[in-house]
Amino acid sequence: MHHTEKHNFEPKIIAFVCTWCTYAGADLAGTSRMQYPANVRVLKFPCTGRIDPVFILKAFQQGADGVLVSGCHPGDCHYIAGNFHARRRFAAFRKLLEFVGVDLGRLQFSWVSAAEGGKWVEMVTDLTERVRGMGPMQEFRELALEEQWSGAIDTPELREAYNSI
Amino acid sequence: MTNSIDTSIYTAITEAIQDEARRILSERSVIAVVGYTAARRKGSAQPVVITQADDAGKLIFSAACVNNLAVYLTKAKKEIPKGGKIGIVVKGCDLKALVGLLGESQLKREELYLIGVPCAGVLASTAQPARELTGDTIAPKCRECDNHLPQGCDFVPDQRPVTLELAGKYSAEIARLEAMTPAERWAYWKEQFKKCIKCYACRQVCPFCFCEQCLCDRNKPQMVETTPRPAGNTAWHIVRAMHLAGRCAGCAECERVCPMDIPLNLLNRKMAKELKELYDYEAGFEVREKGPLAMYDEKDDQSFIK
Ligand code: SF4
Ligand code: SF4
Ligand code: SF4
Ligand code: FES
Numbered sequence: 001m002h003h004t005e006k007h008n009f010e011p012k013i014i015a016f017v018c019t020w021c022t023y024a025g026a027d028l029a030g031t032s033r034m035q036y037p038a039n040v041r042v043l044k045f046p047c048t049g050r051i052d053p054v055f056i057l058k059a060f061q062q063g064a065d066g067v068l069v070s071g072c073h074p075g076d077c078h079y080i081a082g083n084f085h086a087r088r089r090f091a092a093f094r095k096l097l098e099f100v101g102v103d104l105g106r107l108q109f110s111w112v113s114a115a116e117g118g119k120w121v122e123m124v125t126d127l128t129e130r131v132r133g134m135g136p137m138q139e140f141r142e143l144a145l146e147e148q149w150s151g152a153i154d155t156p157e158l159r160e161a162y163n164s165i
Numbered sequence: 166m167t168n169s170i171d172t173s174i175y176t177a178i179t180e181a182i183q184d185e186a187r188r189i190l191s192e193r194s195v196i197a198v199v200g201y202t203a204a205r206r207k208g209s210a211q212p213v214v215i216t217q218a219d220d221a222g223k224l225i226f227s228a229a230c231v232n233n234l235a236v237y238l239t240k241a242k243k244e245i246p247k248g249g250k251i252g253i254v255v256k257g258c259d260l261k262a263l264v265g266l267l268g269e270s271q272l273k274r275e276e277l278y279l280i281g282v283p284c285a286g287v288l289a290s291t292a293q294p295a296r297e298l299t300g301d302t303i304a305p306k307c308r309e310c311d312n313h314l315p316q317g318c319d320f321v322p323d324q325r326p327v328t329l330e331l332a333g334k335y336s337a338e339i340a341r342l343e344a345m346t347p348a349e350r351w352a353y354w355k356e357q358f359k360k361c362i363k364c365y366a367c368r369q370v371c372p373f374c375f376c377e378q379c380l381c382d383r384n385k386p387q388m389v390e391t392t393p394r395p396a397g398n399t400a401w402h403i404v405r406a407m408h409l410a411g412r413c414a415g416c417a418e419c420e421r422v423c424p425m426d427i428p429l430n431l432l433n434r435k436m437a438k439e440l441k442e443l444y445d446y447e448a449g450f451e452v453r454e455k456g457p458l459a460m461y462d463e464k465d466d467q468s469f470i471k
Contacts, residue, residue, distance in 0.1 A: 052388075053407055054380065054388045054389070054400075054404055054407075057400055057403055057404070058400075061396060061400065074467070075463075084461035084462075085458075085459075085461055087461065087465055087467055088443075088444070088457065088458055088460075088465060089458055090469075090470075091443055091465070091466065091469065092407070092410050092411070092436065092439065092440060092443070092458060093407060095435070095436070095439040095443075096403060096406055096407055096410070096432070096435075096436060096439075097403070098347070099343075099350065099432065100354045100399070100402075100403060100432075101345075101347045101348065101349070101350035101351025101353070101354060101355075102347065102351070103347050108471065109469060109470040110470060110471040111470060111471075139351055140396070140399075143355070143395045143396045143399055144396045146359075146394065146395040
């Protein structure tokens, strides 16, 4: 029986995985009865090459507190080079997110093969605990609640005109 | 004015462009020339397509010739007559965009006749088009330009620009933002993105935004919220920067046309800087089949992957 510690905050973790390696690795972890945080929601893709950076963005916008992207080790991609292309794309995307002010601690990339059930458990546990320590991802959530059409439209003159109606 | 920039060569360049356009049009070696012509307000300029040698006299080059005309060869190309070579007037920065389009198989070199402009710089704003070009009125992109003389063109006037050493505004601003904490950067961009009205002028003017259907317009599934709310705006700017990473030529047209004064070229330039550091790739005058994000090396850095 695994321990049932109570936490104040249960982060939502979205994992984008390739079906051939990491998904099979996660499956192995399951069939081997390994325990890992139930915070992770797994989304399966044909290959990491199919994981568009916009999916990561969308996950954060829809309330994810952390995102894991995982696929086959270099050289093992079932489409030969999908993960090599993905590696460059994600390297670039990380830099972009960092520049707009997203804390990269919430985003983890990994290679997990079909035989690495243990590594999958480790990846999910590490990210979950790290994000738990960081607290909820507020930035995108606050953004989604904001309705302001344009910052510049709220001027004292307009306010006065509005209040005089 | 000590920091005024010498644009006297633009008169001679105008004549050279006119002569060349007249020659190639009358020899029928091109069917049209895309260039600049004087617009209604004194000193202002606008893009023009001429098809007759007699119209060559309409062409000009001045510090108000800000547009990157390469965009007319992709998105708006349907408005340009088919069935022959097209001449186009390009500054160094415009040529880099055009070279990128050649690399992406959007254009064929043999279908173009390139008239390169030795360029000392253009104005930052055309609100007062007749203003003198100085270190204060020059476009920020020209401050850090290293392509004053386009290369690989079919014709380049003989004049050579004299340029001033000016401190780079983009690089300074990028460095300022890089020094901030993530939270401060988020606050900065939040304020900027909030202003966006989703007019898509930046997309319309960009030579590389040539997709017939943009991901940001799709609604099944909707990847990017289309309403001009802070959330959708942020997503738009991130997706835009990502789709242009490794492709943007730094012509800064996007930033020039933004009605809300969002410094959006900072994102593109930051990405260009990162891709140079990561993969030693830079937009230039040499046509390359693949950009940095369309190729890979088995030894690429993966220190960020566990
Ligand atoms: S960036 Fe360079 S080539 Fe382009 S307009 Fe400025 S000075 Fe001319
Ligand atoms: S993103 Fe902006 S600077 Fe880059 S090519 Fe497009 S219009 Fe030019
Ligand atoms: S031009 Fe400016 S306001 Fe218009 S969509 Fe682009 S960033 Fe937004
Ligand atoms: S098939 Fe797993 S990364 Fe390509």
